[in-house]
Amino acid sequence: MALFVPHYALAKRLGRTELRSEAATVGALLDEIRALVPPEEWRASLRAAILVNGRHIHYLQGMKTPLAADDEVWMVFPSSGG
Amino acid sequence: MKSLTATYLEVDLTSGGSSARPVPSEVVELYLGGRGLGARLLFDSTPPGLDPFDERMPIIFSVGPLTGSAAPQSNRFVVTTKSPATGAIADSHCGGSFATKLKKAGFDGVIVRGRSPRPVYLEIKDGKAELKDAAHLWGKGTVATQAALPASFGKAVIGPAGENRVPFACIVSQNRIAGRTGTGAVMGSKNLKAIIADGSAATFERDEAFKELQKEVTEFLRSHPMTGQILPTLGTANLVMTCAGRNIIPTRNFQKGHDRRTPELAGERMRDELLIRKDGCLSCPVKCGRHIRLGKGEGKGPEFETIGLLGNNLGIFDMQTVAELGELCDDLGMDTISMGGVLGFATELTERGLLNSELAWGRVEAYHEAIEATARRSGLGAELAEGTRALAKRRGGEEFAIQVKGLELPAYDPRGCFGQGLEYATNNRGGCHVRGSTMFLEATGPVSIDPHSTAGKPELVVFQQDMNAAVSSLVFCYFASYAVLPAFAFKLEASSAAYRLAMAAASRATGPALWLAMRMKNPAQLLWFEKFLSAAWGRRVGLGEFMRAGARIYNLERLYNLREGMSGSADTLPRRLLDEPTFPGAKAGVPLADMLRRYYRVRGWDSEGVPTPATLRRLAIRS
Numbered sequence: 001m002a003l004f005v006p007h008y009a010l011a012k013r014l015g016r017t018e019l020r021s022e023a024a025t026v027g028a029l030l031d032e033i034r035a036l037v038p039p040e041e042w043r044a045s046l047r048a049a050i051l052v053n054g055r056h057i058h059y060l061q062g063m064k065t066p067l068a069a070d071d072e073v074w075m076v077f078p079s080s081g082g
Numbered sequence: 083m084k085s086l087t088a089t090y091l092e093v094d095l096t097s098g099g100s101s102a103r104p105v106p107s108e109v110v111e112l113y114l115g116g117r118g119l120g121a122r123l124l125f126d127s128t129p130p131g132l133d134p135f136d137e138r139m140p141i142i143f144s145v146g147p148l149t150g151s152a153a154p155q156s157n158r159f160v161v162t163t164k165s166p167a168t169g170a171i172a173d174s175h176c177g178g179s180f181a182t183k184l185k186k187a188g189f190d191g192v193i194v195r196g197r198s199p200r201p202v203y204l205e206i207k208d209g210k211a212e213l214k215d216a217a218h219l220w221g222k223g224t225v226a227t228q229a230a231l232p233a234s235f236g237k238a239v240i241g242p243a244g245e246n247r248v249p250f251a252c253i254v255s256q257n258r259i260a261g262r263t264g265t266g267a268v269m270g271s272k273n274l275k276a277i278i279a280d281g282s283a284a285t286f287e288r289d290e291a292f293k294e295l296q297k298e299v300t301e302f303l304r305s306h307p308m309t310g311q312i313l314p315t316l317g318t319a320n321l322v323m324t325c326a327g328r329n330i331i332p333t334r335n336f337q338k339g340h341d342r343r344t345p346e347l348a349g350e351r352m353r354d355e356l357l358i359r360k361d362g363c364l365s366c367p368v369k370c371g372r373h374i375r376l377g378k379g380e381g382k383g384p385e386f387e388t389i390g391l392l393g394n395n396l397g398i399f400d401m402q403t404v405a406e407l408g409e410l411c412d413d414l415g416m417d418t419i420s421m422g423g424v425l426g427f428a429t430e431l432t433e434r435g436l437l438n439s440e441l442a443w444g445r446v447e448a449y450h451e452a453i454e455a456t457a458r459r460s461g462l463g464a465e466l467a468e469g470t471r472a473l474a475k476r477r478g479g480e481e482f483a484i485q486v487k488g489l490e491l492p493a494y495d496p497r498g499c500f501g502q503g504l505e506y507a508t509n510n511r512g513g514c515h516v517r518g519s520t521m522f523l524e525a526t527g528p529v530s531i532d533p534h535s536t537a538g539k540p541e542l543v544v545f546q547q548d549m550n551a552a553v554s555s556l557v558f559c560y561f562a563s564y565a566v567l568p569a570f571a572f573k574l575e576a577s578s579a580a581y582r583l584a585m586a587a588a589s590r591a592t593g594p595a596l597w598l599a600m601r602m603k604n605p606a607q608l609l610w611f612e613k614f615l616s617a618a619w620g621r622r623v624g625l626g627e628f629m630r631a632g633a634r635i636y637n638l639e640r641l642y643n644l645r646e647g648m649s650g651s652a653d654t655l656p657r658r659l660l661d662e663p664t665f666p667g668a669k670a671g672v673p674l675a676d677m678l679r680r681y682y683r684v685r686g687w688d689s690e691g692v693p694t695p696a697t698l699r700r701l702a703i704r705s
């Protein structure tokens with residue numbers, strides 16, 4: 001089962017800092033999560049980067065990126081500083 | 083045209099004498115101020131091979147051409163000398179009020195040489211300098227030292243670590259820190275506890291056009307997602323979740339790229355659970371500093387680097403504990419990045435049986451004691467105080483000693499941002515992230531120029547380093563440059579066609595576009611930096627001239643390092659970061675060699691990393 005780590009606000013909404021999922025792809029996993037929150041709250045999440053094992057899904061197979069048992073999927077927002 | 087000269091105060095601690103030293107306008111025009119002028123003065127005023135602790139070694143404090151103007155993020159100063167940590171050029175930047183106060187005292191900088199026979203502090207007031215007895219301050223922390231000095235003055239002070247010449251000792255001004263490269267140790271070697279400044283000189287003549295520009299840029303920074311929202315609301319700790327998700331936050335001495343508990347250190351949690359108020363430098367609309375609740379009351383909220391190196395890296399996941407360790411380092415006068423790096427390395431040495439110590443991941447008491455001992459060079463601290471590189475020489479483990487040119491690495495593991503790895507390897511002051519912050523464009527920002535590709539990275543790193551050299555010679559805070567990316571980039575939905583298009587374009591076009599841009603004499607003013615400089619100088623400065631100044635400064639620093647015996651072979655990364663993968667499917671770490679060859683070519687250096695005569699001519703560098 002893949003591990004999903006939501007961004008901070010989403011984690012608060014879900015009441016959990018991580019979730020397990022048996023979804024086969026990133027797209028399927030996000031569908032599962034989206035079903036747990038109201039649409040207006042989900043909208044903010046669309047700007048988050050989706051990372052699988054640290055890699056942006058843009059450089060993998062996008063929403064079709066397959067997920068394996070130990071994969072970690074993170075949702076994070078742009079940041080900077082130093 | 084306005085005057086382009088800069089006036090430094092020169093002080094000889096051995097003789098006690100002082101005098102004003104004007105810097106000619108042709109030098110100012112080439113090197114701008116701050117970092118650039120500091121580098122030129124250091125290069126010209128020291129013989130090759132001078133030891134950082136030789137009494138002839140100058141320590142140079144410089145402000146910029148906009149200091150005192152109240153231009154946003156311009157009230158900072160730079161300290162330049164030779165680093166006892168690296169043997170390379172040292173320059174360290176700091177906020178607080180000291181820069182403006184020094185300018186009000188009548189100077190654009192201070193050059194301190196010699197060694198006082200007893201502890202002193204330097205008071206600069208309305209054009210006059212006086213050395214005062216500091217026996218009562220010696221041994222005191224930076225907080226008590228500042229409290230004991232006259233309140234109205236701007237201050238730059240050291241703690242016990244500087245007095246004890248710890249090579250990563252810092253200089254503190256209010257609660258802002260000139261952290262990196264050990265400038266505090268050079269100050270300590272001179273028996274100079276503090277410099278304080280105040281005065282009533284006019285600092286900057288602001289006409290209506292300037293005020294308009296100031297207003298416009300302030301409003302822009304306030305409205306930009308990065309400088310108007312993310313940094314102000316979360317501080318630099320906004321980076322924690324992103325770096326964890328990106329698998330690039332140091333974990334157990336860079337053995338891994340994140341920990342399951344990393345989210346406990348999120349900036350969002352600090353905001354929701356601990357924040358009392360925002361804090362920051364004079365005339366900065368961003369205010370990225372934090373003031374938070376601590377167990378003992380309240381204090382400084384940790385910066386991302388402190389969280390990364392003294393927290394996550396050491397297996398400490400309690401924000402208040404990390405804050406307290408950070409405050410301890412600040413008070414003792416030590417860089418939290420290097421201290422965290424040394425402790426991480428020493429812990430792994432201990433784990434492998436190469437060092438006998440109490441250090442273990444997450445063992446807060448042991449780390450607390452080790453920090454105290456390092457500043458005082460007592461017990462285990464005597465070894466830790468020599469830094470990671472020296473510790474590896476003595477105890478072994480060079481392949482996992484996480485330092486470049488002797489400077490411990492900050493909190494971005496370059497195995498997840500190859501350009502940042504190239505930047506670490508080539509930075510003139512060693513393993514540092516704020517000489518270009520390439521990771522922002524690869525991994526942490528809204529666009530992500532493929533972090534695991536080498537394409538275009540040499541061009542990107544050169545561009546970023548040159549831009550940074552110019553910006554930090556003004557002396558603007560480099561965080562402003564995060565607003566260079568247009569606001570719409572932050573609004574793109576990460577799975578949208580527009581985002582995919584932007585990413586593809588950025589990944590393919592960055593290298594060639596920057597290559598071209600760096601060769602053009604672009605007269606346009608695209609950023610606010612050139613506009614402010616134009617206002618200060620009273621003549622138009624275009625982006626091309628500004629970037630060429632950055633390249634000149636960067637190359638001069640390189641020449642200094644070469645002169646001091648640091649060759650191209652120092653442009654490398656620790657073996658762990660080159661060889662050990664942290665990403666599933668990867669066979670190694672950062673593919674540095676290919677990027678480095680191209681980087682030298684883009685810079686106009688030969689295959690040994692030496693600037694060619696043609697490059698020096700093109701940039702009008704006198705060596």
Ligand code: SF4
Pocket residue numbers: 155156177361362363366367368369370371559560561562
């Ligand atoms: S952004 Fe932060 S570090 Fe930079 S000038 Fe403002 S308060 Fe200081």
